Amino acid sequence: MKMSCTTGINKDSDGALVAATKRGDTQAFEELVLRHKQRVLAVAQRITNNREDAEDVAQESFHKAFLHLDAFQEKSRFSTWLTRIAMNEAFMLLRRRRGVFEVLPESPDDGMKSSSEAFVDQSPNPERQSIAWVRQFEQRYCFATSKNDLSKKRLRFSAPQLPP
Secondary structure, X not given: OOOOOOOXXXXXXXXXXXXXXXXXXXXXXXXHHHHHHHHHHHHHXXXXXXXXXXXXXXXXXXXXXXXXXXXXXXXXOHHHHHHHHHHHHHHHHHHHHHOOOXXXXXXXXXXOOOOHHHHOOOOOOHHHHHHHHHHHHHHHHHHHHHOOOOOHHHHHOOXXXXXX
């Protein structure tokens, strides 16, 4: 297998490699993988905080990018599109894992009852917090705009506090 040096190739040639891959050139996609592997791994590791999970996310991201390359509209750079795929894959991995918990067998020796609740992530869901904040903001905004005597300055301060 021929390895090419990517240092002399400018980043704008990603478009040419994408076009070649769309025509069926698998070596062009291999070049795209070589160019972007480190960035995808870094993004995935930042989100998952786990090297093995990041490698799984990277592999799945490149697989999805290859399968859906025809859907890539080239309105943005390939690297941007691929990074977004990697981020979505990493978030999906975390969501799938969030509901998974381990139930330990109860043993009469330890004197403690095992409870599956101890293993469930009890922290607030950031997505639900954001949705609640948006709804609360919309309610206040709609109320405030229905009264013509409120100024924009007063409206600005009626927004709820962002979740931490």
